[in-house]
Amino acid sequence: MATSSAAVKSTERESFAALLEESLGQSESFEGTVVKGRVISVDNDMVLIDVGLKSEGRVALKEFAVPGQQVELVPGDTVEVFIERMEDKNGEAVLSREKAKREEAWTALEKSFTDQLRVTGIIFGKVKGGFTVDLNGAVAFLPGSQVDIRPVRDISPLMGTPQPFQILKMDRSRGNIVVSRRAVLEESRAEARSELVANLKEGQILEGVVKNITDYGAFVDLGGVDGLLHVTDIAWRRINHPSEALQIGQAVKVQVVRFNPETQRISLGMKQLEADPWEGVVAKYPAGARFRGRVTNITDYGAFVELEPGIEGLVHVSEMSWTKKNVHPGKIVSTSQEVEVMVLDVDPVKRRISLGLKQCLPNPWEVFAEKYPAGTELEGEVKNITEFGLFVGLPGEIDGMVHLSDIAWDRSGEEAIQDFKKADQVKVKVLDVDVEKERISLGMKQLTEDTFEKAATTGGLRKGEVVTGTVTEVNDGGVEVSVGDGLIGFIRKSDLSRDRSEQRPDRFSVGDKLDAKVMQVDRAARKVSLSIKAKEVEEEKQAMAEYGSSDSGASLGDILGAALRRARENTTEEK
16 A cells, blocks of 8 residues: 555656646746745645645735636645745745736737737726726736727726727736727727617617717717707797707717718707797787787897797887887896787798787877877977977877977977977977877967967958058068068069169168058968059059049049049047
């Protein structure tokens, strides 16, 4: 039996020597190499291993542990270990299973690096500028910029989970390995992009993630390819800026609105996945109906009012107020204000609704016409003075106009308007109210009696009548004559006498009394035309008719002399 036992031991030694020779080859030094050893025993947390040296070595049991599994080692198992020293102070070999695994890993990693193959690792720690990755025993550095395609705020979900990596560079002598998870994702992204673009078509519904937000829209990552979601295609309602409805990182469902295979530009829409609120809008918002809405936007030409999400109408500046003309809409309404509006017109094809704000308020011209009919006397403030009249403030915050011709009876409008200035309180009479044109005609002279008309009527100023007047002015063109009650008549130079030699204005003086015939009474121009010549001609005709013709033997001078004496006698009798 002893001989047999010795033979077995000899055979084991020879077999193990063969294994050692296989591990070390012709190397003369064991230190710093990985060799195969045999497990002799497992005591508590230490494993005794024979690697064919003078003495065995011990390795901590935990170094053989595999994450998530229990260590199963029994005497006789063959394992690979790293020889750190041939012998320590206790005479035992210093061995390491972890370093052996690291050496194995380095060998495999170098091959993957050379062949540009992906490797699997686990992120297990954070260091300055990045993270540490366990590549099956070898520790690699993962820069922060290489974690993902987009910046990652929280990396904790990735830690402790096997991830694919690409080796960017490695130096075994220095023990440096740099890996990238981003490179793997970009490669996968490129593959997914090609597949997605190849199958992309308009109308297709996709899911994506908001990648970036600009003033005009948002870029959505569809999984390898980006599409533009324009601000007008986010929702049916008005959105002034995409950030009002979206945020970076948000998952969204979109529809492909347009796709250009040549440029690979993709236009996306979100509102297309919802019902179009403009369908049936004519029946829903008939002309003349009133609704309440919210002011969403104010421009120089009006204000937009939202009647419901996706349905907006424009209140043009001309339809905002009855009285506030040429005023910016922002001074009448404010953003987010709730207002009552009337539907004026609906164009479902152009998707336009015209609204009116003032139509929901009483028309001040209608109110004024009913309350202050023509003939009503009022008092108001002079708001403005123009070349054609005065604008006077009236009840209801509206203005009426006193035309130049309606300021005074006896003076020109240009002269009379000089008596007034802004803010003066004046009395006026309502002459006419035009509701449609929003005009109110006022008069100031109508508050007093027309002296010209009175004088013309009561003073007998009728065409053909002879009147007595007083010379008030003499000029080269003729003579101005007062004919009573402030009425002024004018005798042209050619009408001063029947005799041409007597047609000289300078033979008259201011204050002279004279008789003249009324030729014309122009009430519109307020002028009276007189003629001495016409009076003399008429008197001559009367004399001829009364005293006979020159054939009777009487001279023309005798006839006229008799007529003049007769006229003087009649005048004396009347006195």
